[in-house]
Amino acid sequence: MGGNSDLDVAYVARLARINLSEDEAKIFQKQLDDVLKYVEKLRQVDVTGVDEAAHGLSVFNAFRADAPRDWFTAKEALSNAPRQANGLFVVPKVVE
């Protein structure tokens, strides 16, 4: 259930793949309702004819040479894996 805004913390947490406890969801709901109420002020701003800025300083067409170079070996790429076997990351079965 949502609070004083359209945000339903428990639902959005599921979208974000975070299993929240009920207590956490309740606290976050109140805190994020406050934040959303605060950011409401942006709706008053007249932005007619203003293009959105994705960056303060935009860089266009950042090219680099399409040349092969050394990078991680499989062993290095797996060096922090919580579980691995046969040179692969191991996760629970995805498809039954």
Next chain:
Amino acid sequence: MTGNELLAVSIADLQSLLRRREVSPREVIDALRQRIESIDPDVGAYLSLNFDAAVKEAEHANVDLPLGGVPIAIKDIINVMDQPCTCAAKILNGYRAPYDATVIQKLRAAGAIPFGKTNLDEFAMGSSTENSAVKSTRNPWDLSRVPGGSSGGSAAAVAADEAFGALGSDTGGSIRQPAALCGVVGLKPTYGRVSRFGLVAFASSLDQIGPVTKTVQDAALIMNAIAGHDPQDSTSLIEPVPDYVASFGNDLRGVRLGVPREYMIEGIDPQVRGAIDAAVKQLNSLGAEIVEVSLPSTDYAVAVYYIIATAEASANLARFDGVRYGYRAENPKDVLDLYGRTRAEGFGPEVKRRIILGTYVLSSGYYDAYYLQAQKVRELIRRDFASVFEKVDALISPTSPVAAFKLGERVADPLQMYLADIFTIAANPAGICGISIPCGFAELDGHRLPIGLQLLGKPLDEARILQIAHAYEHSTDWHKARPPIGSNLPKTWK
């Protein structure tokens, strides 16, 4: 010279001592280790130290290189090969960096020695370092107070003479604000000036790496080493890097400084206001012309920031899912359970709040109202700065409206914590550069607490704000003050 005296010197002075062979890089590392071992249990600036590797590097250091033999502390969100990089998050507990960030490669090429990783708010999300999942860092000027954040460990380490200089990262003030609260210098470069390759991404359109140092000259010396284009960061700018020290002088005649009308808000501590007023007079006495300017979109900056930063964070932090690195929840029953519990158990409350808010503002039906609107208002903020920079060379303001606050005082109310970022936060959405330098002290509960002066500059105009900051610093003694911590340590070095 005692160990404490040696550790109190600037990078520039340390280089002179090293080059005159008055001290060896090994002796510097040993003195540093001794001080960290004595006082860091109280300050809590460091998350990990690697003195074994540092000693080896010190023994082969070439002191004639630009930063030869100078130990530099690194915020624990920047990858240093074979060292942990935890972002002060449980979800990266045990992670070891398999490569060096570009800034680390550049520091090494300049002869510097990265020897330890400093504490931060988890994933750099916070303004007090209290969001670290590992531990609190304390302000060296008063151990009951916060060092600021998110680069609180870097600022506290430099302030307490536990580092000659440090790297931090700044997404909305995370270098400048802790520098102000700890009484040191912190520079946020222009967006794209310094490569972020190897910086763990928080908000990719806002993040920048920059130096935290004891003096303005030291910040310039580190910038000389780390600035420049990097093919591995496609947002890094292909612009030549000037010598940031070359333009230093003591005369500010011909410089025009703007005081933004909208920054004279209620809620600025009277002692902070007094120090800033005095600093403005001082800059004026050095020859700078002071003019009042207007940044009409100021009131929207915090709201714009918390929409854009959380949106980008929600995407960037999707990679922490327990599959490839870091923490993984035990005995997951399926892959969704693996993700959901890993992230529930591995992220702290502030990170979860921001991911949830960011996911929401990007979600279908709310994207236009929140995210798109914020990106448009961002453009207005950028135009505000572009317009005033046609009239002035730099802007002056407090860095933070208040001096360091007590640990625990503000954690319960995230919005109030966000609002204190008002002076630093607009620089990041606008992409401009900014620096905080010491400009006085507030007296609170019998402690002297540093106050920071912020200078904001045009894109790629770091040389100018460093020049102004240097001239101010040269005419004052604020940067020479040292916090009381560790002053009674035994004088065992030499």
